[in-house]
Amino acid sequence: QEHLAESGGGLVKPGGSLRLSCVASGFTFSDYDMRWIRQAPGKGLEWVSDISSSSRYTNYADAVKGRFTISRDNAKNSLFLEMNSLRVEDTAVYYCANSGGGYNYGQGASDVWGQGTTVTVSS
Amino acid sequence: QSVLTQPPSVSGAPGQRVTISCTGSGSNIGSPYDVHWYQQLPGTAPKLLIYGNTNRPSGVPDRFSGSKSGTSASLAITGLQAEDEAFYYCQSFDSSLSGSGVVFGGGTKLTVL
Numbered sequence: 001q002e003h004l005a006e007s008g009g010g011l012v013k014p015g016g017s018l019r020l021s022c023v024a025s026g027f028t029f030s031d032y033d034m035r036w037i038r039q040a041p042g043k044g045l046e047w048v049s050d051i052s053s054s055s056r057y058t059n060y061a062d063a064v065k066g067r068f069t070i071s072r073d074n075a076k077n078s079l080f081l082e083m084n085s086l087r088v089e090d091t092a093v094y095y096c097a098n099s100g101g102g103y104n105y106g107q108g109a110s111d112v113w114g115q116g117t118t119v120t121v122s123s
Numbered sequence: 124q125s126v127l128t129q130p131p132s133v134s135g136a137p138g139q140r141v142t143i144s145c146t147g148s149g150s151n152i153g154s155p156y157d158v159h160w161y162q163q164l165p166g167t168a169p170k171l172l173i174y175g176n177t178n179r180p181s182g183v184p185d186r187f188s189g190s191k192s193g194t195s196a197s198l199a200i201t202g203l204q205a206e207d208e209a210f211y212y213c214q215s216f217d218s219s220l221s222g223s224g225v226v227f228g229g230g231t232k233l234t235v236l
Contacts, residue, residue, distance in 0.1 A: 037225075044125065044210075044212060044229050044230035045161070045163075045169065045214075045227045045230065046227065047224060047225035047226065047227060050224070050225065059222070059223065059224050095169075100174065103157070106216050106224060107156055107157060107216040109157075109159035109171055109174035109175070109214070110159075110169075110171060110214075113170075114168065115168055116168055
């Protein structure tokens with residue numbers, strides 16, 4: 001059974017930093033591109049970042065570019081999101097998800113999602 | 124303001140058919156990048172419903188179907204059931220001079236009357 005489990009969320013002050021982690025199990029993690037998607041309270045889904053299976057390619061939404069860094073460790077089946085200079089508007093549930101095989105980078109569907117980890121940015 | 128436009132809400136009675144539209148542009152759906160659809164029940168993570176415009180993952184009932192034409196896509200749900208009440212999101216890829224990345228619709232709340 002494919003499974004993703006996020007951790008690392010919490011309450012942080014504006015300007016602060018957090019590092020989110022996501023551990024995969026039940027599928028060959030290194031075969032898949034991965035992504036972070038967030039959902040602000042009462043709002044829709046917002047793509048945050050993608051990383052290719054080998055870490056060769058990464059890209060980011062304009063809202064987080066220059067502040068967030070996505071990375072992965074295939075040996076540990078883990079995906080990360082380093083978040084710096086956090087803003088109130090970064091408050092959201094952060095989901096990690098795969099990007100399905102058979103697609104070019106960035107274009108795949110996500111059929112495996114974590115349960116989400118909550119990030120709250122408030123003074 | 125989402126890159127992909129969905130109606131905020133749709134509704135239908137049990138047993139009826141409803142459709143949810145997803146309108147994009149020439150830099151995403153019309154490029155032509157595939158459209159994927161997700162269902163999100165309250166308090167849960169999204170679930171993939173349709174991938175590659177028309178394909179259902181195993182376990183998704185055939186009451187759910189997807190289509191795409193030009194710069195728009197649609198999700199149709201037939202034989203509406205109470206458990207279909209949820210938010211639905213479309214997803215595609217956008218590539219323009221300013222950059223590229225995943226784009227979502229704003230989401231549609233389906234109410235089963």
